[in-house]
Amino acid sequence: NAGVTQTPKFQVLKTGQSMTLQCAQDMNHNSMYWYRQDPGMGLRLIYYSASEGTTDKGEVPNGYNVSRLNKREFSLRLESAAPSQTSVYFCASSTNRAGNTIYFGEGSWLTVV
């Protein structure tokens, strides 16, 4: 009963390094999302994908790129990591646009030093 799986769970990066956070869902959902959670800031939407082949910017897209590789997978890439990107990242998926509950992964803790 995997649901939404994201890797890695923990990562430490040096400023300027690049990395990709991987996310996969096994619920046949059309929509997938990447959020970041920071103290006092709640969950902020970075990018979302309403369906395979489409991606759209959320509230805080700067410094990130995404790829909707297929229906199951949605990756988040940091091309040149900055300390401001230290955060907890959550991948999520839902059946379709608005009106359906979304299901979250367990989170990825990223520290940029």
Place this chain on the structure above:
Amino acid sequence: DQQVKQNSPSLSVQEGRISILNCDYTNSMFDYFLWYKKYPAEGPTFLISISSIKDKNEDGRFTVFLNKSAKHLSLHIVPSQPGDSAVYFCAASDDKIIFGKGTRLHILP
């Protein structure tokens, strides 16, 4: 510019009493509203939702009220239990889902 606002960062309630968490939104295009609960080191989990065509939805101890004219919704938990201590996020959706900053609920013994 916050589209979904939870103005109370934290709330303490006695066990057995009613907990009321509030949320305001600015975008009149939102047509669905959700509440999520989050424990430390875990992903948020869905709690309850309401469509914009309704003004109340109830599920066990949890009730969500929607006042569209005021662009306000609230989550009522009654009676409050120790396991309800968590961070609660209000969310609203049109073609994407936007979350508030969360309210940390403490249930006191």
